[in-house]
Amino acid sequence: MSGVTLTNAIKKYGDVQVIHDIDLQIDNGEFCVFVGPSGCGKSTLLRMIAGLEETTGGEIKIGARDVTHVDASERGVAMVFQTYALYPHMSVEENMGFGLKMNGHPKDEIKAKVSEASRILKLDDYLKRKPKALSGGQRQRVAIGRAIVRGPEVFLFDEPLSNLDAELRVDMRVEIARLHKEIGATMIYVTHDQVEAMTLADKIVVLRAGVIEQVGSPMDLYNDPDNKFVAGFIGSPAMNFLEGIVTGGKVVIPSLGGREVETKVALPAEGQKVLVGVRPQHITIEAGDGGAVLDLRERLGGVSYDYLIAGDGEKIIVENREIDTLPEGSSVIVKFNAEDCMFFDANSEERLR
Template sequence: MSGVTLTNAIKKYGDVQVIHDIDLQIDHGEFCVFVGPSGCGKSTLLRMIAGLEETTSGEIRIGERDVTRVDASERGVAMVFQTYALYPHMTVEENMGFGLKMNGHPKAAIKEKVSEASRILKLDDYLARKPKALSGGQRQRVAIGRAIVRGPEVFLFDEPLSNLDAELRVDMRVEIARLHKEIGATMIYVTHDQVEAMTLADKIVVLRAGVIEQVGSPMQLYNDPDNKFVAGFIGSPAMNFLEGTVEDRKVRVPSLADRVVSTDVALPEDGSKVVVGIRPQHLTIAPGNGGATLDLRERLGGVSYDYLIAGNGEKLIVENREEDTLPEGSAVIVSFDDKHCMFFDAETEQRLR
């Protein structure tokens, strides 16, 4: 079994602590995605697992082995980086097998492993080519193939698609998901793109400032976020947030013409400030003086996104699948079902339940 376990993992650079007491269990065969904004520590955490960054304190286990102080080459992991790092003078076949060659593996064994990786990644037609004759997506597949031939216990991906254009990113997401299904290995994947996280992961780890905010399946995080940060980070477009005030066990939203929202959650005392969260697909608009203005409409074919400015300057995004009827600049009434609202403490940003 080749799961990964982190216990009280800490990373410091001098007096600066960048990873704070991480406890995390990644089960054998899981596809786990580390996601968060730039600087949140996700790549540092991945490099700690790989052995490319020294763990200041705590423990990292791969399977049953404590690898906290084990050299990177002995950990049984293979890493795919953002840059392809292919040898330009070598063919695809030579690039994929080079690591095994340097470790003294027999030629027949290298050829067999390269052939199997090539089959999985559909690279058979490109084995004799050199990297300059490949597209970006093909080069990334070669880099993944180089990892596959090593037969690692754990695959580590550090933002492998960030250098690709939008269409190739979609294609490669599908390729990586298919690869995981075929080989069934434990995979840990770093990205700042929550769409990649949602579409690839069995388990998502949301990080902020070196701390885990929440761990769960994509839909668990989407439907049941623990705090405002996770609610706003998971989902595209992001969740809308509006200021509210507790009054008589209900929440008044001043920016939407004093709309009153009913809820069964445990609200703080009257007069307390809370944040009301609601996703774009749960909002609708109609003409009328409802405290908001249609500022901009973004048309994407079968769906449009309406960008609104509420009465106090708060911004809203509305997912609209109706025909365009309202011109930009129109005053609108914003409607929603109270049951779709989430509530967060205005100070701690923790979910009110």
């Protein structure tokens, strides 16, 4: 097993640059998740590490080896794709061992490695079945088992759960977390789902337009985002952003009837706009003329989400764990503590500290 190091990694398609000077260190045994919206470059970056995309500039190392221009088959990585890509005419056992068979490994060695992967993934009862007799989650476990038997230095996952339904996604997420804990291998995982990122990762890399916005542990990114993009992307439901104006050393929020928020962060000059970020669970509401209306309540059992419309059309989401008291259409007062707020420059969207 080995770590992965990227230094000034660049990817261009003709004159179009899609990956911009990526510097990243993924330590040996770490579970690293690339996350970001569609088109941010996360899958391209993963494929560059795998050797499936040519690296235009910079350097990629796996362990101490420079693999920037090494063929994919020689990099010591194994990749699990969104599609299972199993051979339909082969059994589970044959699918898992096929790569080793093609490389001339002895039958006893193949059998032992397939048996170990089957034990880890709880596939012993399915080894003689064909893929058509398996569920989607079982097929994905077979695809992961095929990667395990190769004994790679690094596992690469490209949105492996996207084809599964919601319940299976949760089950497979647990399976992958358990797999990492058991084998301790370096794993790099691509997803657009920040819930998967938060629950699986030791380290999250947030990407936007081919650039790393921030790198850190899940809770570091949640509690201490560097900018509005990271603050809004990490956390579900997303953080609320309210437009404020610096007035007399405080921030005034016009959409909430001129609500004043005091803060010790370094604010811009008098009259400048800032964004006030507040997470849904830090907001409460009560009946009254506070400049907002309860537009819709989404009930999810133990928790509800209240969707508010503020005075100038700003939308606010509130996490509500109380018994429903206010009907939809009610005028409400929005309440939150200043210490629960984050402040962002309205132009650069960088965090004010």
